[in-house]
Structures are given as structure tokens and as C-alpha cells.
Amino acid sequence: MSQADQAPASRARAKRTQPRSNPTPKAGRNLPAAIVVGLTMLIGVLGGLIFLPLGFVAVTTGFAVFGVWEIFRALEANGTRMPIIPVMVGTVAMPFAAYFGGLESLLFALLLSCVAVLLWRSVESPVGSANSIFAGVFTLGWVPFFISFAALPLHAAGVVPPLGLWPGGTVPAGAWQVAVMLLLVVSNDTFGYLVGASLGKHPMAPKISPKKSWEGFAGSVAGATVIGVLACIFLLDKPWWVGVVLALGTVAASTAGDLAESMVKRELGIKDMSSILPGHGGVMDRLDSIVFASPVAFVLFSVVSGA
Known part of the structure; x- marks a missing residue:
């Protein structure tokens, strides 16, 4: 081989071996983008919750719709076609049913949605019907049903304004x-990420989520406990120990939700549900903790309501 032929090959090898700058840290996120997107979402959701409750329910429903659509696309790519129309109708109906009608209406909406999935699929081809029905019912329970528990405390507040601000400008306890x-969910994610990225050495579930470590879990518990105690003292007018209970329950539920979604993604052979949120992946990659934490927090608040 001549020197003229060797030169391009040498340059190509050198180019391949040169380290490339990577804005994504070892924990797998573009941190600046993740912070901006996360804060924007949090401010928008909390603003709607405090100032326009029906807007909060609408935003929650919108997130659920995007999450269900991501699941539909991921399942479709793996050969399972979920009956998306009845599932989407149920996804929109359940949060509003919880807000206006409470727990009984939410359960009734879930039941009707599951029946609709079954009836819708029964008029189509029987090929793959079992997987299709199971996927629809599973998705209804996983995303819109669980996340609708975030709207139940607003109904339990006893005042459900259809439009506008809370009556009298007073935010009820349910909204707080x-x-x-x-x-607490944001604290779990933030402190777990910071501690896990810097100190994480012992994987919690290496076959499901290799980057989740016990050190990060300890950081989540510690950070959420501090936030929970401060929130109970300054926002909820509850004893400090209630904050500890809420923090432990929320961190456990959030971690379980994160691992559950990671297991689903690993089964489907994908890294993220989508790339719609810079630095976060898909909407479901942000909802995975909230959908599990919402019912757990609702139960815990109901138990400690007399404290």
C-alpha cells in the first residue's frame, strides 16, 4: 500500500480513537436540559393546582394522553396493537371523573373503559385479541387510573369550582x-440522581435498571424526608413525623414506579418511551414515578388526616 493510501486510513483511525465531548453525564441525562424542562413542568403544574384547579386536571390529563400514546407506539412496534380509541376515551374521562365525582366515579369510569376495550376488540379480527385486550386494560390501570388519584384530593376538599380560582382565594388542604x-416525587428524583451519579456503586436492580443504585435510593430518602418534614410544618400544619411517613411512602412508590417502567422498556427493547422531553426522554419517563406515588400518597394522607 502506498503512502497516499495509508494517510487517509491513518487519519480515519485517529479520528475514531479521539475522545468526543459528550454533554450527557454518566447517569444518562443532559443535565441542563433536564433541569430546564423539569422546572418548567413543575411550575406549570403547581401554578395550575394552586390558581386554576380545573386547569391542573386538564394538564394532568394531557400528560396521561401523551403517556398512553407512547405506550401504544412502543407496543405497536413490538407487534401488539392496543385498541387506542377506547383507551384514549378512558384516559380523558378518568381524571375528570375523579375531580367532579370522587373515588366512586373514578372506579366506574375505569370499569366502563375496560368494558369498552373488550367490546371494541370483539368486533375486530380474533388474531392477537387476547394480547390486545390485556394491553388496553393494563394501560388503563397503569396510567390514567393511577394518575387520577392526584385529582381526588381536590374533590375531597369539598369545593370543586368548574372554572376560575378557588372560591375566596383560599387554597384548600387537598390542593396542598x-x-x-x-x-416529594421531584425530591426523590433530584436527590437520587445527584447522589447516585456521584456516589452510586451498588446497583439496586442491575437486570432492570443498571444505573439505579442503593446510594441513590438513600439520597432520595434523605432528601425527600427533609422536604416532607418542612412541608408538613409550613404547608400542611401537620406534625413533623407525618412528613417522614409521607416521604418514605412516596420514595418507595416512586422507586417502584421507575423500576416497573424500566422493566416494561427492557421487555420492549427500548431505552426511552420517546424523545419528546429534552433531557428526560418521553412523557412516561417522567410519569413513571408519579403514577405510582399518586395512589400511595392519597392513601397515606387519608390515614394521617387526623394527625
């Missing part, structure tokens, strides 16, 4: 409970 739940 939802706000605290969201702050």
Missing part, C-alpha cells in the same frame, strides 16, 4: 396535599 406529593 397534591402539591406536597409532587414536591
Whole structure:
């Protein structure tokens, strides 16, 4: 081989071996983009929750719709076609049913949605019907049903304004409970990421989520506990120990939700549900913790309501 032929090959090898700058840290995120998107979402959701409750329900429903659509696309790519129309109708109906009608209406909406999935699929080809029906019912329970528990405390507040601000400008306790739940979920994610990225050495579930470590889990518990105690003292007018209970329950539920979604993604052979949120992946990659934390927080607040 001549020197003229060797030169391009040498340059190509050198180019391949040169380290490339990577804005994504070892924990797998573009941190600046993740912070901007996360804060924007949090401010928008909390603003709607405190100032326009029906707007909060609408935003929650919108996130659920995007999450269900991502699941539909991921399942379709793997050969399972979920009956998306009845699932989407149920996804839109359940949060509003919880807001206006409470727990009984939410359960009734879930039941009707599951029946609609079954009837819709029964008039189509029987090929793959079992997987299709299971996927639809599973998705209804996983995303819109669970996340609708975030709207139940607003109905439990006893005042459900269809439009406008809270009557009298006073934010009820139920709205503050939802706000605290969201702050605890964000604390779980933020402190777990910071501690896990810098100190994480012992994987929690290496076969499901290799980047999730026990050190990060400890950081989530510690950070959420501090936020929970402060929130109970200054926002909820509850004893400090209630904040500890809420923090532990929320972190456990959020971690379970994160691992559950990671297991689903691993089964489907994908890294993220989509790339719609810079630095975060898909909407479901942000909802995975909230959908599990919402019912757990609702139950915990109901138990400690007399404290």
C-alpha cells in the first residue's frame, strides 16, 4: 500500500480513537436540559393546582394522553396493537371523573373503559385479541387510573369550582396535599440522581435498571424526608413525623414506579418511551414515578388526616 493510501486510513483511525465531548453525564441525562424542562413542568403544574384547579386536571390529563400514546407506539412496534380509541376515551374521562365525582366515579369510569376495550376488540379480527385486550386494560390501570388519584384530593376538599380560582382565594388542604406529593416525587428524583451519579456503586436492580443504585435510593430518602418534614410544618400544619411517613411512602412508590417502567422498556427493547422531553426522554419517563406515588400518597394522607 502506498503512502497516499495509508494517510487517509491513518487519519480515519485517529479520528475514531479521539475522545468526543459528550454533554450527557454518566447517569444518562443532559443535565441542563433536564433541569430546564423539569422546572418548567413543575411550575406549570403547581401554578395550575394552586390558581386554576380545573386547569391542573386538564394538564394532568394531557400528560396521561401523551403517556398512553407512547405506550401504544412502543407496543405497536413490538407487534401488539392496543385498541387506542377506547383507551384514549378512558384516559380523558378518568381524571375528570375523579375531580367532579370522587373515588366512586373514578372506579366506574375505569370499569366502563375496560368494558369498552373488550367490546371494541370483539368486533375486530380474533388474531392477537387476547394480547390486545390485556394491553388496553393494563394501560388503563397503569396510567390514567393511577394518575387520577392526584385529582381526588381536590374533590375531597369539598369545593370543586368548574372554572376560575378557588372560591375566596383560599387554597384548600387537598390542593396542598397534591402539591406536597409532587414536591416529594421531584425530591426523590433530584436527590437520587445527584447522589447516585456521584456516589452510586451498588446497583439496586442491575437486570432492570443498571444505573439505579442503593446510594441513590438513600439520597432520595434523605432528601425527600427533609422536604416532607418542612412541608408538613409550613404547608400542611401537620406534625413533623407525618412528613417522614409521607416521604418514605412516596420514595418507595416512586422507586417502584421507575423500576416497573424500566422493566416494561427492557421487555420492549427500548431505552426511552420517546424523545419528546429534552433531557428526560418521553412523557412516561417522567410519569413513571408519579403514577405510582399518586395512589400511595392519597392513601397515606387519608390515614394521617387526623394527625
